[in-house]
Every structure is written in structure tokens, then in C-alpha cells.
Amino acid sequence: MKRSILWRAMLVGLLTVLGVFLLVPSVTTYVPASLKEKIGKINLGLDLQGGIFLRLQVELDKAVENTISRYSDDAKTSLREKGIPVLSVRRVHGASYQIVIPPGEFIERARTALEQRFGNLEIEVGEIREDMATLILSMRDSEVSFIKNNAVKQAVETIRNRIDQFGVREPQIVSEGEERIVVQLPGIKEKQRAVDIVGKTALLEFKLVDSEHSLDDALSGSVPENSQILYQKSVDRNSGVVSKNAILLFRRTLLTGDHIKTARVSFDNRTGAPYVSLSFDSIGAKIFDRVTGENVKRRLAIVLDDTVYSAPVIQERISGGEAQITGSFTTDEASDLALVLRAGSLPAPVTIIQNVSIGPSLGRDSIDKGVRASIIGLILVVVFMVVYYRLSGLIANLALFLNLIYLLAVMAVLEATLTLPGIAGIILTIGMAVDANVLIFERIREELRLEKTVRASIDAGYDKALFTIIDSHITTLITAAVLFQFGTGPIKGFAVTLSLGVLINLFTSLVCTKVIFDYVNFKQPMKTLSI
């Protein structure tokens, strides 16, 4: 008996010391960073500190489409290099392309060439007619799903990179399900800028302007097969009027932003206007050197996310790998553009499907009120317990207090996020903790009324209440678990605090209070019980 009490008391004591220790980084800033790193701390949800919440949908089909279209460009080039004429190339559906070549000996040669070049694609011979044959290039399902998975991962990575450079403390960027990304930026106020930085695809491409064909013809519907119409936007700084100019470009991309080494803001010496200057890595510089050398006197368009920024005439071969993007930028716009170019492009476009911003004052207001309300609620309950159950109520309150310490400590270790509903969850936990004690105490009173000894009554009270407490906690746990699985944001926070609270409560109400009763009883068997 004595030993069992000692063990339990030591366990409770040890856990309490551990709990208090784990809470230190959450309540004070005077802790070495290394310790903070190891223990972790409770994060405040956006509803409590203000900030921006974005939920993005990654357009995965577009990522697959982009990849297969790159393959088909490659295929066309490599067939032509082998002397096989390509009549046309077009997409059949999502992940497959049709290449039309002349029939006869070309079929087998083309097939072998493609199989050598693209081990990862399925190559089939389709329809063969007198004047043409088709080859179908399609991506395997496994590769399609790999690209999709990877696109989300890559997008998360890229966004994280951008946010790091933008300088947000403790951002949260996580994928959700198979195609969504949730971005939480605590403390950020400039919503529009944050949305731009997170959501911009930032696909930078260099393409030649098509001056061989007529722009007017193209605009009236007959766009040449290898060309496309894009627009150049310009904003009049004074009037704010946006004007759009159509430009006919060759589809083929000569160089992409993948080869950018650095991007930064510079200012024009004469006008003081900001622009973005780029420098390419060695491969990019080589390509840029060749492209500009081959196309002197032609116009090279700089295209970002299908919008033309500028289309200067190439005056001479540009070696050294430097380029500029000019446009009517503000300094912020230019530096944000430089930032997204440095951080790289998203593998697929994203759309913002949920956008929540909470001002810092509301957050502060909420936390002040929420915390105050919880403390007052707690005090009222504590006072009630002492009035109603006297000394036993005091013991119950001690358990309540331990419950709070353990709960907060576990939250700190898990680096859980405290939200407003989370605070409500804590209050409900308090309710459950009180309920467990009420169940036990009412049972003890019943046993005492049957004129059993104090010790027997306490033991019987705990025994009889045990299963009721377990049943009621498990049903609450079921609800909390489901909420955790299907809830989002603040609701998840609520589910976390509630389920942790319920689990911890089983321990505090059944073990912590019992060990105190047992200890008092052990010192000197009680004749009466203050209950």
C-alpha cells in the first residue's frame, strides 16, 4: 500500500515538474534559443494574433499538360534532327500528344528514335494513311501521378522560399489533401502584396516576336500554327488607365526563368524608374548569348505568366548573361517581382479559393477577452467546488490545475496552435474535469450515507465512477477525433485541445486526486471526510 502511494505520488510529481519545465519557453522569452528549439512552444492562431490565411488550389492538370507539351516540343526537334519530317503536332487529351509524319520507312525510324529518346513515355503507332502516319506519345499513369504529387510538393517549396525572402516570422505552409496548399502568415498586414507573392506563377519565358505574319490576320482569327497572341499591359501612372497591346509571338520558348541566378531591383540612371535586372547561370548565359547572336535586329519578348513585359529589339549579341525587365513598376512591385523570380516559378498555376485576413487589433482584442473570460470562468468553478465539496473540492481544484499545466505542456511539445475555439476547448475540458470529480464525490457521499468507513467509501466511490467516467470521456473523444479529421483551421485547434484535455483528464481525475486521498488516509486513517 505504502509503496503504491509513493510510486503514484512520484509519478504525479515528476510529470508536474516536467510540465512546468516544458511550459517555460511558451511563457517567457528569456530562454536560450537552443532550448526553445528543442522544446517547442504554443503558437497563437491567426484569430488570436492577426494575419493572413490563404488556401490555394494547385491546377495539377496544367502541370501535366505543361510537361507533355515540353516532351512533344522535344520530340519534334529530335525527329527533325534525325531528318524525319514532322507534319503537325497536336494534343489529343490531357496527357498524350499526336505527332503526324509521312508514312513508309519514316514510321519505324521515328518510333525507334522516340523510344531511345523518351524511355519514360509510351509510344504507339496510330492511324496510317496513304499520305500520313500518326504516332501517339503518352505519359504513363505512374508518371502523371508522380508529376501531380511533385507539383504540390514543389509548389509548397517554392512558396516557402518566397515567404522566407519576404520575411515573415513563423509562416505555416502545408499541403492539404492532394491538390491544396494552406498558407498562414501571422502578423502580415499587406494583404494584396502577400497574395501576389504567394499566388504568382512567375513563369518567365523569352520568346521571339513573330514579324513574318500579320498581327491583324491573327487577331481576326487565323493565328499561324507556331505562333500565339499575348498582350502587353501598360499602366499610365498619372491616370491609372490600363491599356493592352496585342503582340504576335512564336510559341517556342527560347529560355526560361529556371536559369536565373539572381534577380534584383535597379534604378534607371536618367528617369529613376525601377526595373528588375537578371543574371543567368552559366547554362542560361550560354543560351542567351546564342539566342541574341542568332537574332540580331529581331524583337525578343520577355513574357511573365503569359503577359508581355517588354519586347526590345536585339541590337547586338549579349554575352555575360545579363538581362533586364522594364515596365511601369513601383519600387515595391519591382522588388516583389525580383523576389518571385529569385525563388523560382510554381510548377503549375494556383488559384486562391479561400482568403481570410484578420487585423492585429481584433486578434489582440480576442485574446484579451478570451483569456479573461476563461480565467473568470475557472475562478467561478473553483470557488463553487470549494463551497460545495469543501476540502475535497480543494483536492479536485488541485487536479484541475494540474490538468491545465499538463494540457498546455503537451500543446507546447506538439507545437500546437492555440485558437479562440481552442480556448473554448480548454474551458470544456475544465467542465469535463469537474464532472469527473462530481461523479466520484457524489458516489463517495452515497457510500458514506450507507455508513461505510471513509477509506472504503473513497475506494468504492472511485471504483463505481470509473466506468462512467471512461464511457463519457470516450464518447467526447470520438466527437473530438472526428472534428480533428474533418475540421479546418480554428476547429482543428478546438479538437486538439479537447481531445488532449479529455485524455489528460482521465489521468488527473482518476490518479492525481486518488493519490492525495490515499496519502492523507495512510498518514492517519480518517474518521470523517470533508466532502
Added chain:
Amino acid sequence: MEIIKDTNIDFMRAKKISFSISAFLAVAGIVTLALIFTGRGNLGVDFAGGTSVQVKFEKPFKVDTLRKALGDAGFVDANIQDFVAQNVALIKVGLKSGKGEMVADAISDVVRSTFQDNGFEVQAATEIGPAIGAKLRRDALIAVVISTIGIILYIAWRFEFKFGVAAAIATFHDVLAVLFIMTILGREVNLLLVTALLTLAGYSLTDTVVVFDRIRENLRGRKGKTFSEITNRSINDVLKRSIITSLTTFIAVMSILVLGGEVIRDFALALAMGVIIGTYSSVFLASPLVVIWRGDKITQVRK
């Protein structure tokens, strides 16, 4: 201290009245639910999609001026809730008013140009696309269904099937009743309300389980009595606990309701009603249901 002495109230006799009240609440709740699903309920932006902007002014403002200005700017369906005491306006527009992105910015521009001599601050802005609204609605429904199944299974395993179903009915009744009352009070149905409903479901279940536990125990101890007498005795046995627990929970919830601020006021209100209705249903609904269904024969319930 003891608030109530031992009681011996005949709860079973109140069946007729309590069943009528509960039937009314449940039917009203189902009607409310049907209205919500056909899109005629007061759905929050989370579920319906759209934009909501909470603006805090420095000085008092006129709601009519705001409404007119928003209407002129093309937000014809704008719904404005004003918290006069705090100079706060909550502006909501549906998806139809979404002319592209950044509706929230457009709205705050309207506010800025309308109240030029009254400074303001955007406290919160939420924009939710149609896809996510539908997803959240579906998730909420799935959450309710799965937790109900989980709870029925657990109670059926711990007691017996009839107890499980009775507990589920009582729980559903509570959720529906609170949903109905919240709608009558003009509160909107949003994610936070769904959370509150699920929480009170958990709470009301706890209450029911405590009574059922006592019934099971008394079945073992008291032979030669009818099942309805045993049930009645059991409710009386746990009545003190029910009242005290409800009281303490109610105290805690009331303190959030009164002091917790705008954001969780509805949440606390729903919980406060849940505490009352949950306690009522475990006494007057769940146990009588089992008595009617099971009949008065005494058979052992699983241990």
C-alpha cells in the same frame, strides 16, 4: 453543502409532455435543416461562399448610408450587421457580387470614400470561393454522420443496441433543437456553429451515458421491479450529479458568453443552450425512449 436532498421524482410520468415538446423541437429542427440545405437558411460565408468584411469605425456611423453606398457600388445583395455599441459593421456579400478577386478591397474602398471624415480599420476579411464553400459544407456533414455512427457503435457495444439508438436520437434532438433556436434568434450557420453543435452533442451524450450506466448498475442490484421503475430510480440517483455538472459547465460557458467578445459569442450561446437541452434530454427523452422500446421486462444489460 448539498443543494438537493435525495429525490424520488416520477420522471416517467412526464413522458407525454416531454415527448410532445421534444417532437416539436426536433421537427422544427428538421425543417430548419431542410431550409439550410435548400439554400434558404442564414448560411455564413464559410458555407455559402462569398466575402465578409468586418470594419471598425472611430465614430458612430449610419447603416443606411453604408447600405446605399454599397448598393450604388454594385453590391446589391450586401448584408450588413451592425454592432452599434462598438461602432463595428459586419458586411457580407454573396458570390454573385464577386467581380473577380479582391472583393474585400473593393468593399473597403467603398467604405473609405463614403465615410471620409470617419476613420476606420478593417478588422477581418474573409473571401471564400464556391468550391471551398461546398467542401466545407460536405466536410461538416461527414463529420456529423461519422461521429453519430461512432457514438452509436460505442454505446451499442458498451450497453446494448437500443440504448445506442436512444442516445443517438436524444443527441440528434439536442443538435436540431439548438440549430432551430439559433436560427430563430437570427444567428448565422457557419463553421463555428457546427463546432458548437458537435461539442454539445458530445456533452449531451456524456449526460445520457451517465444515466445509462446507473440503469445498468441498478438492473443488477434491484430485482423484482419493473424496468421503468429501475430507470426512474437511476435518474433520481444521478440527478444531483447532473444538476451540479450542468451548473458548473453553465457557469464556465456563461463567462465566455458575457466576457468572451464578439467572435465567440454565438459559439458560447449555442453551448449554453446545449447544456440546458442536453441535461433535459438525458432525463426526459433518452431514458424514457429505452423504457418504451424495451418494454418493462428485466433482462441483464451487458456488463
